[in-house]
Amino acid sequence: MPQTSQSPNPPSHRYAIGDLQGCACSLTTLLERLPAGAQLRFVGDLVNRGPASLETLRAVCALGTSAESVLGNHDIHLLAVAAGVRKRGRSDTLDDILAAPDRNELLEWLRYRPLAISEDNFLLVHAGVLPQWSASQVMDLANEVEEQLRGSNWQGFLADLFGNTADRWDNKLRGIERHRVVVNALTRLRFCSWDGVMDFKTKEGLAAAPAGLLPWFDIPGRRTANVTMVTGHWSTLGLITRPDLLAIDTGCVWGGKLTAIRLATDLSKRRVIQADCQQYQDPLA
Numbered sequence: 001m002p003q004t005s006q007s008p009n010p011p012s013h014r015y016a017i018g019d020l021q022g023c024a025c026s027l028t029t030l031l032e033r034l035p036a037g038a039q040l041r042f043v044g045d046l047v048n049r050g051p052a053s054l055e056t057l058r059a060v061c062a063l064g065t066s067a068e069s070v071l072g073n074h075d076i077h078l079l080a081v082a083a084g085v086r087k088r089g090r091s092d093t094l095d096d097i098l099a100a101p102d103r104n105e106l107l108e109w110l111r112y113r114p115l116a117i118s119e120d121n122f123l124l125v126h127a128g129v130l131p132q133w134s135a136s137q138v139m140d141l142a143n144e145v146e147e148q149l150r151g152s153n154w155q156g157f158l159a160d161l162f163g164n165t166a167d168r169w170d171n172k173l174r175g176i177e178r179h180r181v182v183v184n185a186l187t188r189l190r191f192c193s194w195d196g197v198m199d200f201k202t203k204e205g206l207a208a209a210p211a212g213l214l215p216w217f218d219i220p221g222r223r224t225a226n227v228t229m230v231t232g233h234w235s236t237l238g239l240i241t242r243p244d245l246l247a248i249d250t251g252c253v254w255g256g257k258l259t260a261i262r263l264a265t266d267l268s269k270r271r272v273i274q275a276d277c278q279q280y281q282d283p284l285a
Helices: 024-033 053-062 073-082 103-111 135-149 154-159 175-188
Strands: 014-017 039-042 067-069 117-119 122-124 228-231 240-242 245-247 257-262 272-276
Touching: 024 053, 024 257, 024 272, 053 103, 073 103, 073 154, 073 175, 117 135, 135 154, 135 175
Parallel strands: 014 039, 039 067, 122 228, 228 245
Antiparallel strands: 014 257, 117 122, 240 245, 257 272
8 A cells, every 4th residue: 555645746735633543523523613525634543542543544545545544553553452462452443343354454554654754844753753753763763663553564664662761862773672662752752851862651731741751743853844733642731822832632532622733835825723622531540
């Protein structure tokens, strides 16, 4: 399945959409509010925690070439559970996908999603990027991991992928240790040190920053500051719309909102559209 990560002729309406996490009803409502023919870019975590992971995944697949999604940590978790190399979590809502008659087709589609999308000076990833990486390097590193996920040994790759000890970048890294750092950054990053050492414990908002750490997007000298980053993953941030950052996970599964934002290089043409969401999980549980 080919990856679409570059677009020389941007459509007049392209919208990024925040974390769905199995909230199919909110997705349906939001899509009804978007312009007809809009191109959609999902920031990952299509599934899990919400009540309708199967319906949500089918709906995004059915959008065909009008939509693309990067992989989020919950999406990769689903692939690993389906491969039998990772245990289900207590809050998982993936059983409907795993038991579906079209399970294999859905997982194959998911396995071919990119980890990063670069279009028209926007760079989309699920969580964040390390300060040492340029936008072109992010795309190159993402492609390395994508090749593994799309290869014949993808189950074995996932079996070795997870771990919190892969928390810092080194250009000398090779093999699975290199790929672990890339996946941890692109799908799990919130806070890090000035030199890019990642923290995976803190999930609260900006006021909870551990001593000596900053949100990844505020690290001085970040090499992706010349593009607009578009991310999800961090629901406790709330909606952030800056010239260099669109953070659009607004807590759909927690009873917040599902957010879409028009990806316009002209700031005056950016438009936020939202749908209300029922609370399916307790963020404090």
